[in-house]
Amino acid sequence: MADQPTTFAFPNQDALCERCGYSIKGLASDAACPECGQPVAESSPTKRTLVLAGPWLTLKLYARMLGLFLLRPKQSFRSLAIRSDGVIPEQFLFRNSFLAGLIISAIVFIGSAFIIPPRFHTIPIQSALILFIACSIGISLLTYIEMLGVTAFSRRRGWRVPFPLAQRICCLASVGWLPGAAFVGLGIWMIQAFGVGRPWFDHLLGLVRVGWLLYAGLFVLSFLWFETLVWIAVRQVRFANAWPDLPQSTPKT
Numbered sequence: 001m002a003d004q005p006t007t008f009a010f011p012n013q014d015a016l017c018e019r020c021g022y023s024i025k026g027l028a029s030d031a032a033c034p035e036c037g038q039p040v041a042e043s044s045p046t047k048r049t050l051v052l053a054g055p056w057l058t059l060k061l062y063a064r065m066l067g068l069f070l071l072r073p074k075q076s077f078r079s080l081a082i083r084s085d086g087v088i089p090e091q092f093l094f095r096n097s098f099l100a101g102l103i104i105s106a107i108v109f110i111g112s113a114f115i116i117p118p119r120f121h122t123i124p125i126q127s128a129l130i131l132f133i134a135c136s137i138g139i140s141l142l143t144y145i146e147m148l149g150v151t152a153f154s155r156r157r158g159w160r161v162p163f164p165l166a167q168r169i170c171c172l173a174s175v176g177w178l179p180g181a182a183f184v185g186l187g188i189w190m191i192q193a194f195g196v197g198r199p200w201f202d203h204l205l206g207l208v209r210v211g212w213l214l215y216a217g218l219f220v221l222s223f224l225w226f227e228t229l230v231w232i233a234v235r236q237v238r239f240a241n242a243w244p245d246l247p248q249s250t251p252k253t
């Protein structure tokens with residue numbers, strides 16, 4: 001945890017109202033935003049006290065971050081300091097990707113090994129391992145694609161979310177892949193157990209099979225939790241003001 005600067009002139013040159021994005025530079029610190037009426041002091045970076053910087057993501061910090069961003073995402077992103085957290089967010093993403101891959105493959109593998117409906121073929125450990133590796137890498141890749149999307153979308157909307165900030169919030173929101181993974185694992189298992197081989201599963205709807213639609217639907221639904229967390233995060237940081245030790249450019253509108 002880093003120290004908060006004790007003296008800091010706010011609003012400074014780049015200051016925006018956190019609620020509406022209006023430039024509040026030159027206003028008195030006890031004034032209100034001329035656009036939306038929110039007190040200027042509410043937009044001060046000193047209100048953002050959550051700093052996750054550290055050389056290494058310890059298990060204790062990891063557990064704390066899981067709770068913060070899974071259970072109280074709005075408050076956590078609202079208090080997230082706009083400054084660098086070093087490599088902690090990336091470590092958080094890679095650990096979540098690993099865990100999400102583990103959750104999917106464990107549910108599918110254990111489901112196939114121990115809860116065997118009459119026509120269900122046991123999934124070999126090699127397949128579970130491949131599923132684990134594919135999911136872990138896939139989730140990291142999808143999270144990086146999301147960062148590019150958030151950066152481009154924010155630029156179009158005039159929000160102040162450049163790539164480094166998009167990267168941080170997507171890494172922190174990657175905790176949403178964990179419930180998504182549990183959902184996908186259960187879905188794959190249920191499709192395998194109750195769908196594959198049944199006549200309705202291979203039924204053609206136009207050019208596609210019902211089974212393919214089920215897998216595609218599962219794939220889309222698995223995104224929802226992560227996407228929701230990213231959306232919550234962007235809303236909480238899109239006009240946020242950086243700590244004074246960081247240069248910050250105003251968005252082009």
Ligand SMILES: [Zn+2]
Pocket residue numbers: 017018019020021022033034035036037038
């Ligand atoms: Zn305002």
